[in-house]
Amino acid sequence: MKAGETGIRLWKDDCLAPVPFWASRVDSSVLERRFSTFANPEEFTRFEQLAICSVQEALQNTSIKPTGERTLFILSTTKGNIDVLDRNISSPFDESRVYLWNTAQLLQRFFNLHHRPVVVSNACISGVLAIIIGSRLIRSGQYDHVIVTGADLVTEFVLSGFNSFLSLCAGPCKPFDKERQGLSLGEGAGTLILTADRDSILAKDSIEIGPGFSSNDANHISGPSRTGEGLYIAIRRTLEKTDHIIDYVSAHGTATPYNDEMESIALTRAGLQHVPVNSLKGYWGHTLGTAGVIESVAGIQGMRHNLLINTLGFNQIGVTHPIAVINKTKESTINTFLKIASGFGGCNASLLFYK
Amino acid sequence: MMDNKYSIRDYCIIRNQKVVQGGKVLFEGNEMLPAFFFAGLYKHLGVNYPKFHKMDNLCKLGFLAAEILLGNKKMNHRYSPDGSGIVLFNAASSLDTDRNHQLSIHDRSAYFPSPSVFVYTLANIVIGEICIRHKFFGESTFFIEEKFDALRLFSYVKQLFDEDLVKCCIAGWIELNGNQYDGVLYLVEKTTPDIDGIAIFEPGKLSEIYSQRS
Amino acid sequence: MEQLITNLKTEIIEVLNLSELTPESIDENAPLFVEGLGLDSIDALELIVLLEKKYGLKLGTAEEGKKVLRSVRSMAEFITENKKG
Numbered sequence: 178m179k180a181g182e183t184g185i186r187l188w189k190d191d192c193l194a195p196v197p198f199w200a201s202r203v204d205s206s207v208l209e210r211r212f213s214t215f216a217n218p219e220e221f222t223r224f225e226q227l228a229i230c231s232v233q234e235a236l237q238n239t240s241i242k243p244t245g246e247r248t249l250f251i252l253s254t255t256k257g258n259i260d261v262l263d264r265n266i267s268s269p270f271d272e273s274r275v276y277l278w279n280t281a282q283l284l285q286r287f288f289n290l291h292h293r294p295v296v297v298s299n300a301c302i303s304g305v306l307a308i309i310i311g312s313r314l315i316r317s318g319q320y321d322h323v324i325v326t327g328a329d330l331v332t333e334f335v336l337s338g339f340n341s342f343l344s345l346c347a348g349p350c351k352p353f354d355k356e357r358q359g360l361s362l363g364e365g366a367g368t369l370i371l372t373a374d375r376d377s378i379l380a381k382d383s384i385e386i387g388p389g390f391s392s393n394d395a396n397h398i399s400g401p402s403r404t405g406e407g408l409y410i411a412i413r414r415t416l417e418k419t420d421h422i423i424d425y426v427s428a429h430g431t432a433t434p435y436n437d438e439m440e441s442i443a444l445t446r447a448g449l450q451h452v453p454v455n456s457l458k459g460y461w462g463h464t465l466g467t468a469g470v471i472e473s474v475a476g477i478q479g480m481r482h483n484l485l486i487n488t489l490g491f492n493q494i495g496v497t498h499p500i501a502v503i504n505k506t507k508e509s510t511i512n513t514f515l516k517i518a519s520g521f522g523g524c525n526a527s528l529l530f531y532k
Numbered sequence: 533m534m535d536n537k538y539s540i541r542d543y544c545i546i547r548n549q550k551v552v553q554g555g556k557v558l559f560e561g562n563e564m565l566p567a568f569f570f571a572g573l574y575k576h577l578g579v580n581y582p583k584f585h586k587m588d589n590l591c592k593l594g595f596l597a598a599e600i601l602l603g604n605k606k607m608n609h610r611y612s613p614d615g616s617g618i619v620l621f622n623a624a625s626s627l628d629t630d631r632n633h634q635l636s637i638h639d640r641s642a643y644f645p646s647p648s649v650f651v652y653t654l655a656n657i658v659i660g661e662i663c664i665r666h667k668f669f670g671e672s673t674f675f676i677e678e679k680f681d682a683l684r685l686f687s688y689v690k691q692l693f694d695e696d697l698v699k700c701c702i703a704g705w706i707e708l709n710g711n712q713y714d715g716v717l718y719l720v721e722k723t724t725p726d727i728d729g730i731a732i733f734e735p736g737k738l739s740e741i742y743s744q745r746s
Numbered sequence: 747m748e749q750l751i752t753n754l755k756t757e758i759i760e761v762l763n764l765s766e767l768t769p770e771s772i773d774e775n776a777p778l779f780v781e782g783l784g785l786d787s788i789d790a791l792e793l794i795v796l797l798e799k800k801y802g803l804k805l806g807t808a809e810e811g812k813k814v815l816r817s818v819r820s821m822a823e824f825i826t827e828n829k830k831g
Binding site for chain 1: 613614624640647653654655659661663664674676678684688691695
Binding site for chain 1: 786787788791794795807
């Protein structure tokens with residue numbers, strides 16, 4: 178990201194689409210090689226390999242054991258193993274792999290988890306929502322640690338669907354830009370480990386999770402509210418619950434004409450129009466159930482390094498409410514940031530992180 | 533953990549071609565296929581909501597269960613719109629519609645993915661449809677579990693109430709997979725059970741209601 | 747043209763699940779969106795699929811879509827002008 182490069186490329190893959198398409202994809206051979214250090218790639222689907230690799234890498238950086246009774250695992254995904262439904266590809270995996278509770282059981286066995294994983298499947302806010310739920314469950318006293326993993330694939334299923342919505346961009350997406358035409362799909366996995374245990378956190382480096390809320394537009398199942406109603410409510414409730422000043426906003430910024438416009442309205446209504454804001458989707462596309470997690474991770478890293486990251490793909494503001502889109506990577510003291518997201522079904526989420 | 537008590541104000545069960553609300557049989561249909569049974573229930577309820585016919589079967593199930601619970605209660609007059617929440621669980625997610633979408637893209641020579649099908653390939657759309665109908669702006673989440681888990685539902689919804697994140701909540705199990713369907717919705721509120729509710733909101737009661745013989 | 751308009755009305759009711767309407771109740775000159783039938787953005791996309799699937803005609807952009815999908819009559823005119831064979 179610091180090099181300002183995008184992972185969104187033009188692909189010609191007849192298994193995924195009849196015409197060439199732009200997307201950000203994970204190199205399967207790299208994935209398999211990495212996964213093979215943990216288990217046999219032939220026994221796990223691509224989605225499972227992604228999720229497991231992400232969890233393994235996160236666990237390497239902590240002393241928290243996933244097997245404890247006070248540890249919970251939350252999976253965030255929109256479609257999981259949906260590609261096993263594709264009868265044009267001879268998949269070695271049974272169709273029952275598509276059930277997300279089955280994925281949860283698989284992860285429980287793989288990591289020897291004490292509790293059955295919680296699965297959050299709530300469109301594009303799943304990632305942010307999973308982190309919010311994880312922090313709520315810790316606050317309730319039921320758990321001390323929560324491992325939150327988001328994962329989703331670029332599949333023909335999803336590509337064809339967004340195509341039918343005419344919402345894919347021919348080229349890397351341009352969040353908040355005047356010339357934006359739509360989103361770029363991406364795939365990946367990300368993991369965030371939440372803990373109440375202050376001893377296990379390196380005090381200097383720890384990031385706190387603040388208030389977070391979800392909400393609904395109650396307006397339309399696919400188009401966002403023209404007044405940004407739901408997102409405004411979620412942001413407003415977050416701001417009401419904190420004294421912190423927001424230093425940076427990590428927007429959803431899918432680069433569709435309607436989403437970015439709606440976000441600019443919601444942010445302005447909430448009084449955040451002057452706060453530096455970016456979308457990271459120009460780097461890795463819209464990763465659906467993964468988005469909220471990896472964008473939160475990126476926000477945390479940016480906060481640790483006091484670096485505001487450029488909105489790749491953005492040139493000139495193209496929304497009616499002139500929010501402060503970050504157009505150049507630069508140093509800045511960041512003590513707090515707000516992660517926001519919106520999704521199909523009129524859902525929205527807002528979550529505060531702070532040092 | 534705070535020891536607050538909340539109440540199950542009402543509940544609705546839709547399964548085996550029968551609809552039960554708060555202990556009474558509301559409707560019985562003959563049609564085995566969900567689409568026809570739901571159409572019959574829609575007509576019986578006298579609902580006037582043309583968008584119903586665009587919904588997939590999962591959303592029809594959730595919509596009808598919520599309609600039965602909320603139709604006459606004017607929920608948004610009792611509580612602020614952003615104090616009303618929805619928490620749903622199921623096992624199959626949106627698999628029923630996922631299969632339809634997959635069919636539409638199976639054959640390259642007849643490749644016509646449909647936006648009105650694709651939009652329903654997410655389980656939380658049923659939450660969206662209920663929110664639109666009843667003007668719920670508050671907290672909502674869709675979870676996936678293999679089976680109905682009263683304890684998980686109870687713990688999460690209770691916490692929403694404890695933290696004052698919701699004043700009322702529609703919670704339950706909305707499952708549909710092919711011709712199999714199972715809809716159980718509870719209306720949970722922050723009121724005194726003795727006065728207003730059918731029962732105290734607690735896992736045992738949730739299980740008991742869920743397991744009622746139909 | 748009139749037969750095409752009648753066919754279109756039936757097809758629109760079918761693909762948009764407007765099961766509470768009959769072809770006779772649709773005015774071919776009335777706007778399809780905002781007023782008239784009050785169709786929404788998903789309906790518009792679905793009509794674009796209908797034009798391609800049934801009539802082999804492709805609409806690429808929202809702008810083109812807005813003009814062609816203004817009413818049943820404008821859809822019929824578009825089909826008549828562009829249909830091959």
